[in-house]
Amino acid sequence: MSATVLFGSPLSPFVDKVQRALKLKKIEYELVGPKGPSDIKRWNSQTRKMPVLELNGERVIDSSFILDRLERDFPEPPLLSRNPATRASQRLLEDWSDEGLYWYLMALRWSEKNASASAKQISADAPALLRPLLARFLTRQLGGMTRAQGMGRLPADVVLKQLGERLDDLVVLLSDRPYFFGDQLSRADLSVGGMLHTGLSGPTPEFNQLLSERPALARHLERVREATKR
Ligand SMILES: N[C@@H](CCC(=O)N[C@@H](CS)C(=O)NCC(=O)O)C(=O)O
Structure with missing residues (x-):
């Protein structure tokens, strides 16, 4: 290892x-x-x-x-701006993405319509015999967590509308810069990029639609992917 x-x-x-x-x-x-x-x-x-x-x-x-x-x-390259105000904005966006945006995506994933595809995707690598059992367990556990958090109790169309509005906010925050709050990629971009990237992974086609309607955000994800590939 x-x-x-x-x-x-x-x-x-x-x-x-x-x-x-x-x-x-x-x-x-x-x-x-x-x-x-x-x-x-x-x-x-x-x-x-x-x-x-x-x-x-x-x-x-x-x-x-x-x-x-x-x-x-491993300080190079740094994942935060040297400017204190920019750094604070980057940290706050990372935190909102991890603790807020994540739950919109979880609510979409574990909505009645998408739960079965989500469970299938996550259990795909398990031995064939165990897959249905694991899928049921994951639906109960992860769907239950999303309802316990609160977002999972909202109707799916409300979640979708709210998520679209938050993505619009991200487009405004990004403005005409390549990355959030600056020209250098920061941990805010890694967190938002991670959410967008995994949101596109299959079981939530509504998310693909939301992102395709916001090309500035889709281009941001492409920049993050390009900067972080080997
Ligand atoms: N604040 C944590 C959140 C990690 C997290 O929620 N991970 C999820 C996967 S997306 C997990 O492990 N869930 C399994 C569970 O809660 O049982 C971080 O940034 O690492």
Whole structure:
């Protein structure tokens, strides 16, 4: 195993965010995906969430803590502006994307219409016999979390309308700059990019439609993808 191991599924926007930070900083790593829900608990008994990054034998949880750690150990290129006001905006957008935008996408994913496709997508790598069982478990667990958070209790058309309005807000915030609040890519772009990228992954066709109606945001995602590919 290499010195740097990222534990998590590439279907998670938070794992995507960390992968892009690792690529930007040119850090070699190995990605290890979960074979079942118990893997996530084993990797991270504190919050029981992915991603987890193992760096020189030490495990760091939470995508934002992981990015803090990468910034400390691998400062180039920086993931935040040097300007304090710009930096604050980038941090706030990262936090809203992780804690707010994420739940709009979860509500879309686990809506009555999309839950079955979402569960199928996540359980696709499990052994064939276990797949239906795992799909039922995931629908109950992740759909239940989304309802517990609150967003999952809203009618799907309300979620969709609200999400469209938030994407419009992002277009305004982006303005005519290549990245949020500046010319350099920051952790805000990695977080929003991770949400947009995984939102397009299949089970939520409504999201593909929303993004195609906002070409400035689709171009932003393309820029993030281009800057973080190997
Ligand atoms: N704040 C955390 C959120 C991580 C998170 O919610 N991960 C989800 C995957 S998208 C997860 O592990 N869910 C499994 C569960 O809650 O059981 C971060 O930034 O890493």
